[in-house]
Amino acid sequence: MVKVGVLGATGYTGFELLKIFHQHPEVEIAFLSSESYAGQRYAQVYPCPYEEVLVSPDEAPLDAADVVFLCTPHGASAPLAQRVLEAGARCIDLSADFRLRDAAVYGAWYHTHPLPHLLSEAIYGLTEIYRAQIATARLVANPGCYPTGPLLALWPLLRQGALMDERIIIDAKSGVSGAGAKPSPTTHFVTVHDNFSAYNVGHVHRHTPEIEQELSAYAGRPVRIVFSPHLLPVSRGILSTIYIRTVPGWDLERILDAWQTAYAHEPFVNVLPQGSLATLAHTVNTNRCALSAASAGVEGEYILITSLDNLLKGASGQAVQNMNVMFGLPETHGLIA
Ligand SMILES: NC(=O)c1ccc[n+]([C@@H]2O[C@H](COP(=O)([O-])OP(=O)(O)OC[C@H]3O[C@@H](n4cnc5c(N)ncnc54)[C@H](OP(=O)(O)O)[C@@H]3O)[C@@H](O)[C@H]2O)c1
Numbered sequence: 001m002v003k004v005g006v007l008g009a010t011g012y013t014g015f016e017l018l019k020i021f022h023q024h025p026e027v028e029i030a031f032l033s034s035e036s037y038a039g040q041r042y043a044q045v046y047p048c049p050y051e052e053v054l055v056s057p058d059e060a061p062l063d064a065a066d067v068v069f070l071c072t073p074h075g076a077s078a079p080l081a082q083r084v085l086e087a088g089a090r091c092i093d094l095s096a097d098f099r100l101r102d103a104a105v106y107g108a109w110y111h112t113h114p115l116p117h118l119l120s121e122a123i124y125g126l127t128e129i130y131r132a133q134i135a136t137a138r139l140v141a142n143p144g145c146y147p148t149g150p151l152l153a154l155w156p157l158l159r160q161g162a163l164m165d166e167r168i169i170i171d172a173k174s175g176v177s178g179a180g181a182k183p184s185p186t187t188h189f190v191t192v193h194d195n196f197s198a199y200n201v202g203h204v205h206r207h208t209p210e211i212e213q214e215l216s217a218y219a220g221r222p223v224r225i226v227f228s229p230h231l232l233p234v235s236r237g238i239l240s241t242i243y244i245r246t247v248p249g250w251d252l253e254r255i256l257d258a259w260q261t262a263y264a265h266e267p268f269v270n271v272l273p274q275g276s277l278a279t280l281a282h283t284v285n286t287n288r289c290a291l292s293a294a295s296a297g298v299e300g301e302y303i304l305i306t307s308l309d310n311l312l313k314g315a316s317g318q319a320v321q322n323m324n325v326m327f328g329l330p331e332t333h334g335l336i337a
Contacts, residue, residue, distance in 0.1 A: 002327045003030040005065035005089070007057050007080050008072035010034040010045050011181045013094050016316035017069055018042065018050055024320065024334030026327075030065040033057045062087035067323055070094060071316075073180075078114050081139060085118075090326060091139050092319050098122035098141035099210050109209050124214065125322045127331070128266050129155055134325045142322065145178050145314030146207040146229060149240045149306030151214050152269060153291050156262035157244070157255065158218040164245040164300070166223050168215070172240040173230040175280075178310045192233045201228045236311055237280035242304040243296070255293045255302060263291075267337040268313060268321065278307040285309060287317035287335040312336075 004021060006014050009032035021027045029052055037045050038056035045054070055061075057080070062068060068084040070077045070093040077095035084091040100106040101124075103116035113119065123130055123137040126148065134140055143151070150170050157163055173196075179187045186192075186199065199205075208227050215223035232239075246255075256274060263269035270290045272278055278290035289308040296303050308314050317335055324331045 001026055001028040002323065002329070003028050003064060003066045004323070005030045005032070005060060005062065005068040007033045007060060007068060007070050007084075008076075009042075009054065010037050011071050012177050012311055013315045013319075014069075014071040015046055015048075016311045017071065017319065018052075019048075020316060020320050020334045022050065026329055026333060031055050031060045033060045062089055065089045067092060067326065069316075069319055069323075074110060078118070081118065082115055085138060090137070092125065092142055092322055092326075093122075093140070094142045094315055094319055096141075096144060096206065096210070098139060099124060099144065100213060102213075105209050105213070109206050125318065126151055126214070127318060127321045127325060128152060128263065128269060131325055134322050135328075137326065140319075140322050140326070142315065142319045144207045144210055145174065145238060145308075145310035146172050146205075146227075146240070147211045147214065148314050148318065149238060149289055149291075149308050150211060150242055150304075151218075152263075152289050153240075153242060153259075153304045153306050154215055154244075155218050156258040157246075158215060158223070160258060161219075162246050162250050162255070162258070163219070164247050166219075166221065167226065168223065169226045169228075169243040170211070170240055171228045171230070171243075172238060173232045174238045174310055175232050175234040175236040177236045178238070178314075179231075186231070192231060195233060196230065198228055198230045203227070205229050234280065236309055237284045238308055238310045238314060239278065239280055240304075240306045242306070244302050244304060246300050246302060248300070250300070252293060252295055252302065255304075259291050259293075267332050268317075268335070278305045280307050283307045283309050283313065285312070285336065287312045287321060288337060289313050 042050040282290040
């Protein structure tokens with residue numbers, strides 16, 4: 001049995017983790033922490049049957065866990081990760097604190113990194129791409145919800161030099177749970193319901209450097225994105241529409257073939273056949289990422305459409321997939337493929 005702890009267990013990703021743990025055959029819960037609800041049963045926080053009692057983060061028995069998940073905001077996660085590693089547990093951080101390899105880039109997009117020496121140790125937790133390094137990692141930086149779909153779509157293409165441009169357009173739409181449990185004027189029901197809006201357009205959304213870091217690594221040259229996030233009036237799910245231009249020799253069949261080859265043995269990547277386009281319904285409430293492609297109607301121009309559940313393959317599902325890899329368990333344990 002793998003003993004797991006969760007810091008920040010009462011947010012949306014923490015609740016998803018708990019649901020997965022309760023259906024995982026080889027997990028034992030060591031602790032769940034909360035600042036706001038310490039001393040209360042989990043069932044008092046969300047309508048659910050879970051009777052675990054929440055402890056405050058300061059009292060969490062970190063050394064009783066083999067692995068601790070950080071479901072905390074960026075900024076709060078880094079010092080918690082240090083405590084977890086010092087206690088001898090492995091750590092999977094769902095925040096952005098360890099996703100960027102360069103402390104200067106982190107500083108430009110967030111704030112001065114408090115523990116830059118840990119950035120070089122952290123492994124970016126996109127399981128399909130970094131599985132071998134994740135298996136032995138002490139610290140895994142779980143990817144952001146927006147990056148996962150576009151990165152899985154573009155990795156097989158960029159590493160084969162298929163793209164003409166160093167600039168890729170990603171138009172993404174997320175359900176409201178992507179913003180976390182704390183309500184704000186922009187995520188309030190009245191603002192979101194029956195509405196559809198773009199936000200943080202113009203190279204300003206904080207997932208931009210994360211996506212560019214990864215795409216540049218896959219391409220072996222700097223890749224810049226135009227990234228336009230949107231807020232969809234649904235609870236969960238992200239649909240990303242990606243516009244690409246390919247070098248001569250590539251066509252729709254070859255794109256689909258590259259995906260099929262790259263992901264032939266991947267339980268959580270679903271390459272749709274030509275003519276089918278990914279929808280949220282393909283992936284919501286599963287740990288799947290669906291990939292689909294279509295011609296843009298001009299030779300050499302294509303539209304890639306990906307979908308995933310932001311709380312599962314975009315967060316807690318992928319975190320458990322990584323845990324399964326780290327502890328040598330079947331990768332699908334606890335997860336819906
Ligand atoms: N939502 C998504 O789709 C998604 C996807 C990928 C990654 N992420 C990332 O995963 C992390 C958790 O996201 P979430 O959506 O679950 O957020 P959330 O719903 O806002 O929950 C975060 C939880 O962390 C605890 N917390 C807040 N500030 C804290 C602090 N300073 N120190 C310790 N604990 C604190 C809070 O619980 P208590 O007050 O009860 O302690 C809160 O419930 C974030 O970094 C987020 O960016 C989220």
